[in-house]
Amino acid sequence: MTEKKHILVAGGAGFIGSHLCEYFLGQGYRVTCLDNLITGREENLASFKNHPDFSFVLKDVISPIEWEGDIYAVLNLASLASPKEYYKYPIETLKVGSIGTLNLLELAKAKKARYLLTSTSEVYGDPQVHPQREDYWGNVNPIGPRSCYDESKRFSESLTIFFHRVHGVQTRIARIFNTYGSRMRLDDGRALPAFLTQALTGKEVTVFGDGSQTRSFCFVGDMVEGLAKLLFSEETTPINLGNPDEITLLQFAEMVLKMTQSKSRIVFQSLPEDDPRLRKPDITKAGRVLGWHPKVALELGLQQTIPYFLSQLEQCGTKIV
Numbered sequence: 390m391t392e393k394k395h396i397l398v399a400g401g402a403g404f405i406g407s408h409l410c411e412y413f414l415g416q417g418y419r420v421t422c423l424d425n426l427i428t429g430r431e432e433n434l435a436s437f438k439n440h441p442d443f444s445f446v447l448k449d450v451i452s453p454i455e456w457e458g459d460i461y462a463v464l465n466l467a468s469l470a471s472p473k474e475y476y477k478y479p480i481e482t483l484k485v486g487s488i489g490t491l492n493l494l495e496l497a498k499a500k501k502a503r504y505l506l507t508s509t510s511e512v513y514g515d516p517q518v519h520p521q522r523e524d525y526w527g528n529v530n531p532i533g534p535r536s537c538y539d540e541s542k543r544f545s546e547s548l549t550i551f552f553h554r555v556h557g558v559q560t561r562i563a564r565i566f567n568t569y570g571s572r573m574r575l576d577d578g579r580a581l582p583a584f585l586t587q588a589l590t591g592k593e594v595t596v597f598g599d600g601s602q603t604r605s606f607c608f609v610g611d612m613v614e615g616l617a618k619l620l621f622s623e624e625t626t627p628i629n630l631g632n633p634d635e636i637t638l639l640q641f642a643e644m645v646l647k648m649t650q651s652k653s654r655i656v657f658q659s660l661p662e663d664d665p666r667l668r669k670p671d672i673t674k675a676g677r678v679l680g681w682h683p684k685v686a687l688e689l690g691l692q693q694t695i696p697y698f699l700s701q702l703e704q705c706g707t708k709i710v
């Protein structure tokens with residue numbers, strides 16, 4: 390009997406990482422999740438933690454990683470990932486994007502493994518080009534409040550491409566745009582979980598600015614499929630993964646109110662510093678190179694996500710209206 394191939398998912402106890410662990414177990418791989426649980430949660434692993442091919446290792450990837458045995462692929466999702474979290478942990482964010490990325494690349498090099506970095510649309514900063522294509526270099530304030538995240542990912546991308554160019558590591562770089570679905574944290578401060586939580590609990594729905602800034606939201610099932618296709622492709626330069634259907638935040642707030650049948654009121658608050666005005670991926674390259682297009686429309690994805698929000702709110706005893 391041939392050994393199952395082994396995939397290591399750093400940051401696997403987080404939102405997207407836990408879906409990736411589950412996906413690769415379903416595809417017949419052995420999966421190890423490495424996570425220090427700074428924002429990840431063991432409950433994200435609950436539905437597969439007893440799978441015979443799954444293991445969890447509590448580990449901070451900032452410290453050196455020694456590993457016995459084969460690894461087929463290293464997926465690097467370890468990062469602080471939402472503004473609320475990286476404002477709280479800016480140094481940790483910079484360390485995981487630099488030292489953590491380096492440690493995981495060294496591991497991939499030693500094991501002759503594939504390596505996939507989950508970078509972000511934030512590398513484009515406050516974009517002056519719309520929609521954003523991979524050949525746009527971005528507009529980032531290097532000392533702005535978001536720079537701990539944006540620059541950590543830009544550095545991660547650079548380190549990753551040079552491990553490919555200098556050491557021949559089979560690296561892949563995904564630039565992920567806003568993603569949503571079950572296992573996301575309700576209080577991570579981003580618009581989608583904030584609006585859903587406010588609407589379901591009858592609180593005012595807070596829209597920053599006049600709500601004309603745009604976002605585009607990708608369902609997690611589509612994202613996992615895109616990341617898997619990228620991992621198995623031969624593409625070493627960055628690829629945008631996200632849903633290009635753009636919606637203003639005000640339209641989105643109205644959609645959430647309708648879908649949750651909420652009586653909450655929309656209120657407007659001042660725009661935070663460095664809040665991106667426009668966000669929309671150009672996914673032509675993902676279509677051409679990977680044959681990938683997101684399939685789940687926002688309304689359908691929200692229908693699948695609302696029950697998860699309800700169960701999380703019930704679990705913490707929050708009154709749902």
Ligand SMILES: NC(=O)c1ccc[n+]([C@@H]2O[C@H](COP(=O)([O-])OP(=O)(O)OC[C@H]3O[C@@H](n4cnc5c(N)ncnc54)[C@H](O)[C@@H]3O)[C@@H](O)[C@H]2O)c1
Nearest residue numbers: 400402403404405425427428429449450467468470567568
């Ligand atoms: N969710 C999105 O919309 C989105 C958008 C763009 C990019 N991304 C990127 O995708 C990846 C996953 O995002 P997510 O939304 O699932 O975030 P998440 O916070 O749910 O997951 C990140 C995981 O990394 C872990 N982690 C952080 N620092 C670590 C360290 N030093 N050592 C070990 N583990 C560590 C956290 O505990 C957490 O489980 C991140 O790299 C993020 O930057 C996500």
